[in-house]
Amino acid sequence: MRGIADLRLSNILLTVDDDRIATVTLNRPAKRNALDLATIDELVDIFSILPRAGARAAILRAEGDHFCAGLDLVEHHRENRSAADFMQVCLRWHEAFNKMEYGGVPVIAALKGAVVGGGLELASAAHIRVAGPDTYFGLPEGQRGLFTGGGATIRVAGLIGKARMIDMMLSGRLYRGQEAVDVGLCQYLVDDPEAKTVAIARTAAENPPLSNFAICSAISHMQNMSGLDAAYAEAMVAGVINTQDAARERLAAFAQGTAARIKPEA
Numbered sequence: 001m002r003g004i005a006d007l008r009l010s011n012i013l014l015t016v017d018d019d020r021i022a023t024v025t026l027n028r029p030a031k032r033n034a035l036d037l038a039t040i041d042e043l044v045d046i047f048s049i050l051p052r053a054g055a056r057a058a059i060l061r062a063e064g065d066h067f068c069a070g071l072d073l074v075e076h077h078r079e080n081r082s083a084a085d086f087m088q089v090c091l092r093w094h095e096a097f098n099k100m101e102y103g104g105v106p107v108i109a110a111l112k113g114a115v116v117g118g119g120l121e122l123a124s125a126a127h128i129r130v131a132g133p134d135t136y137f138g139l140p141e142g143q144r145g146l147f148t149g150g151g152a153t154i155r156v157a158g159l160i161g162k163a164r165m166i167d168m169m170l171s172g173r174l175y176r177g178q179e180a181v182d183v184g185l186c187q188y189l190v191d192d193p194e195a196k197t198v199a200i201a202r203t204a205a206e207n208p209p210l211s212n213f214a215i216c217s218a219i220s221h222m223q224n225m226s227g228l229d230a231a232y233a234e235a236m237v238a239g240v241i242n243t244q245d246a247a248r249e250r251l252a253a254f255a256q257g258t259a260a261r262i263k264p265e266a
């Protein structure tokens, strides 16, 4: 795909299959996939290019036993950053995660082991999170004398509400299993998150790309608007999406009785 081969990646593996489904693999398992600045730069590059290159969906996964241990604490300690320096680091994190959330390509995350701190911030920028039996979620920032800097106050609070987020940060509470689904940290809990993630990505990739673009950018944008403006924007987006050629074809199939009906599996 356009531009992908030119990317210089060290901490992340990127592959794209014949159906234009990208697999983005965090690849620092020896450091529990902690996010150093180089990894964040690679995420910015990858999620800048995938929408323009025509990716139909992206799977976000990790090598090793843990999805992501959050901010690279050793790098942060070594760099002895000033407030201004770390503000710039956080802006780069926001750039990466905003490209994921607002890029218009469905991002489905396969989660395992620790999804903590910045790792949870990364996961929460995906559109769908799939957890397994060993997955756990935490925000240990308080214990480390830190604060979230990669968007948790927006995305994690949005998923679980501010009271639960504050509890996680103050008390170090971890969520896992069905409780993690129930509070909204993930949408699926399955034995094999990798397989489920691939299946979801394949299903999503069958939707017209323009529909997925709206689903994976417009909803997030509209959440940032007043109700009145969101309703206006929704009408504009629906005007474009619901009259696209791909929609006309699918509507014709429905009218002719050849399209699938929407029913739960028996």
Ligand code: 1HE
Pocket: 030, 031, 032, 034, 035, 066, 068, 069, 070, 071, 072, 073, 074, 075, 090, 093, 114, 116, 117, 118, 119, 140, 141, 144, 146, 147, 148, 149, 150
């Ligand atoms: C790391 C990191 C890291 C591991 N930065 N190097 N995040 C945290 O507070 C979580 C910190 N990590 C852990 O609690 C544990 O490492 C895990 C539970 C994730 C995994 O435990 P374990 O026993 O499998 O591994 P380990 O022995 O602790 O670590 C293995 C190596 O990974 C070791 O390096 P080594 O060179 O000594 O072998 C660790 O130093 C390294 N490692 N986690 C750097 N996070 C934008 S603001 C966001 C703020 C936050 O994200 S705060 C949350 C930080």
